[in-house]
Amino acid sequence: MSRLTDLIAQAKAKDADLGRELEREFKTLASRRSFGLNFERHRPESVELPGRPIRRGDKVRVLPKRGDTSKGDQHLWRVNRIQRADGARLAHLTAFDGQDDETLIVDAADLVVVAEFRDYIYPGLVSTGKVERGGEKPFHTVINGENFHALEALTYTHRGKIDAIYIDPPYNTGAKDWKYNNDYVEGDDLYRHSKWLAFMERRLLVARELLNPENSVLIVTIDEKEYLRLGLLLEQTFPEARMQMISASINPAAVARAGYFGRSDEYYFVLMIGNAGVEPLSLGEEWITTKGRTHTGEIRWDLLRKSGSSPTRDGHPETFYPFFLTADGKRFHSVGEPIGVGADRNATVAPEGTIAVWPIRQDGSEGRWRLKPATARRVLEEGGLKIGALKGETTPIYYLATGERQKITDGTYEVLGRREDGSVVTSTLDTTNRVTVPGSQWRIGSHDATQYGTRLLIKFLPDRRFPFPKSLFAVEDVLRFFVSAKSNAIVLDFFSGSGTTAHAVMRLNKQDGGRRQCISVTNNEVAADEQKALCEAGLRPGDTDWEKWGICDHITKPRIAAAITGKTPDGKPIKGDYKFTDEFPMADGFEENAEFFTLTYETPVSVSHNKAFARIAPLLWMKAGSEGRRIEALPQAGWDVADTYGLLTDLDQADAYCAVIKDNGTIRIAYIVTDDERRFQAVAQDLPDGVEPVRLYESYLTNFRFSMGR
Template identity: 25%
Template sequence: MPELNWIGKNAVVNHHREVPYRLVHCDSELSAGDADSGNLLVQGDNLEALKALLPYYAGKVKCIYIDPPYNTGNENWVYNDNVNSARIKQWLGKIVGAQADDLSRHDKWLCMMYPRLRLLREFLREDGVIFISIDDNELHHLILLMNEIFGPTAYVSSIAWQKVFGRNNTAKFISDTHEHIVCFARNIKALELNLLERGEGEDSRYKNPDSDPRGPWTSSDLSARNPYSLGVYPLRTPSGREIEGPPAGRYWTVSKENFEKLDADNRIWWGTKGNNFPRLKRFLSEVAQGVIPNSLWMHSEVGHNQEAKQEVGSIFHEANRETLFSTPKPKRLIRRILQIATNPGDIVMDSFAGSGTTGHAVLDMNKQDGGNRQFILVEMDEKIAPDTTGERLRRVINGYHKGGDVSKPVEGLGGGFRYCRLGTPLFDEFGDIDGAVSFSDLAAHVFFSETGAPIPQRVDGSTPLVGQHGEQIVYLLYSEPEQGFAREEAGNVLTPDMLASLPDTPEGFEGERVVYAEGCTVSADRLKTEGIVFKQIPYSIQGA
């Protein structure tokens, strides 16, 4: 297979393994709606955020959509689009080294994208799929990169999206009216995409000129170019005309025996006078209740750039639309992706969240079909994340006035999300709990990894009880000074006496009790009898 090479590649091909696992802290003040909806917005570098989230969501995400920098060389908008920002420069200098000064903008883009795509692949379920928006600047590089990371057999399609509805007559050569959405599967053999709803356009071609009791039908050619050993034979039309065989260079698509069965069942159309070449009748009542998505998405179906800006402007009426976020994607575009790639209950990820269209589309689709899809969004910019991405989600969840007009209220979509930030690295270079990680931090991490929910309240280690969520109670036996050493006197070992002293469970509790500790001296039989699941520190901690 052809391989893509660029300056700095050797420094980044394994960099995703070197990125430290960081703690994730939730901020209730910036969160909104139902705290247990499972939706997350994480503020922080998406490479570090992906690594931090991997222990919780590896192999669980059905659909990923990302809209990364297109690397156009344009530095005049909120996302520095030629990957020449101070943060990217600093990262490249650290990871690539002295070569960073010699990188072209394409080298930089590839260095930035490679480790992120490697991590994103790990989030996908076996039947998962990723969609990536891109334009001509990096399309060719992106497909080669995806072939290397996902494998060439994982390629699904490169969709052309009509991003504008007009022609640019000032273009130097050809007016640029579309972008690309590159689609790859985690495992092409496991991938199943949904059909799109049939529209009036698809059904309008079905007629019933012969009043067939099976209802409207359309006809298709009964001949094809593919050679077929049983596909050459003469026919006689109902009018008596002799047809020597299929058209020159073609073959009937069915054998003579099967043709006669179809004709007897009135599934052959000979024309109104019974004198035409035969065609196969296909009944509307027998076709699939949906249509296969095609690779050309017109703005009339999925929206365009101007529509996307108007959507954002109607929500943020008080802001200048151009400076707020100049390149959002239309909600209808993301909705189309969700329609074909997700079902209720699936997890959707977007690690270049920007204006928050993906989260908005998930909430909107859940409202429409009663589903409970969850989104995981990551936004790097410290201002965009709370003020644009998060604020858009808060407004569409709770409701807002379109364009700020109180006479045009927009009902809230419901749902909710947790706003999170990245904390300190969880492990040191030796794989042990980092010395900077406090009991409170570790407790929050193990509770979230076990339950999928933030810790109910901050704990300080005065009790091993971390918290309860549903039918699960989590305990942590951890001594910061004795980190890495299992010592009963330090209280970090689950002994029979320690087990007996654990805080009582609520009356009627029949769920699971999970105890994290440096060691355990309780027999397996007693653990089973007591409904205890022991997990050893640090080996059983997600991300270790």
């Protein structure tokens, strides 16, 4: 290792760029795991930025001629200068690999800017429209852009603030369902799986920074193609999370496949972070199993004798002890103490007038209780132990588990009295109000992706198609288990596709009056077949007639707008009713707000000359909660205060700025523009408690510079 380090140092001295590349690859190799999931971490991804103006210093690729469907020249070039000649902008290029003798002059219109994930970027947002029907409620936001770049931007606005992430990533079927470095990954690609893992890992690592470490959940859907690799990747990326996998039926009819069983389900990986857990809910008949009396409306009493894993006395001496009952088996006398390893239970003498009851298994072997003696005494005092039919030393004893006792505490069940043995008698639940947590096998009719995904989407966008949209009600249900008690939850979907997640969050809000908001991120890719047809028609990405067919512009934005307004894109009322948890006409829409943005890539020139504030204005607004008025331009007075945040650009006006914030009880963030740390702290100390001071550098976009592929 030391020899390699010396050689790399020598290489850096002779060729700095080469040395840095060697050092990067060395660190990658050195960090590889000997155990766990190992895969090829491919060269950093790149993304083409069609429509981005060509500027000096850009990294570009030469596009094939219009009408040409080939991949064209994949070499990267550097723009040295732009020359205007005969009304055209000619770009003078040199090869990006450092061979200065290779040059090219190309019409700038035939170039596309390329951003590699190792490059610095300066992201901004430009609003492309909004829908407002929710009054003062926060806005749902839709971001059209490369999701990795958007996630990096969100580390400024939402680091540690996301309550739930729901994603439906590419399933890597080999059927051109996703791209890596601007090319569709084919089914016969030998590196298909490692490319997919590298693609997912980069995004999950950033997503981890966004989730609330104290209480949040990550939900990822997948099918059999990658579920094994995804599970290992999630375990390695989120070692602190508790992970569970759910099998959910999405097609009751099953898809017939030659030589295979018909496919009818897919999987949800659920990662619970911090103290997050599944909330017990009132569920319909389809969710309720036949096992256990809880599901008949009564509180559930479980057998106190341990079953399942490690059910015997061996290795657990602290839970092998007697209960002493009155001779008639009607009342508890006391709880004994553990008799120790190897001791004969028959040597234990029961108090006069009592019998000893032990955790004896059905085969006659010695088992153990679920509770230690001290806990058993406390639960007994609370009325959480109950005696079964008298059978001598094998008399069954039942108990209320922690979750069932909590249902008494929170009022789900009312204590009506006590039995002779001291156990509580509780009220029962109406069959429509049963509160429970389901198992991990979901066979729910409303989760049919054909009926409530594809066909439902057609109601909102009658003449538009999207492949394999999720059932609206399936997404709604899985989120409900984690955000039902969080009326202000922030939900993120960075593979938003048709916009089902945002639609589901709006449904949840209507059901309980919540103010949850959804951040949806998607690109504006067109499908593979459409791409070929558009190329043959002489169009390119970035052209208006190309972009209008992209996922975001053609599906995501109009679907979310239609859900809110209750009208299709051509202004007609949406036909049909929502079903299940909340039934009402789809034409009613939702009292919600949504704004649509496109991710932009700013230049160091605009940064250094302070010309980029308008592009970061939405980011400042989002960080403050995506709510109320937005400060769109630098305030002429030197400061401005909106509904949830303020902006100070002239520190000489700090007193007036702080005074207004003190009088305004809704301000969450106070932005202070200064390069002087001392003056920033002076202003921050004058702000009221509960207002977060945030420093912005005078070159605004410097605050938002990210190095891709960190």
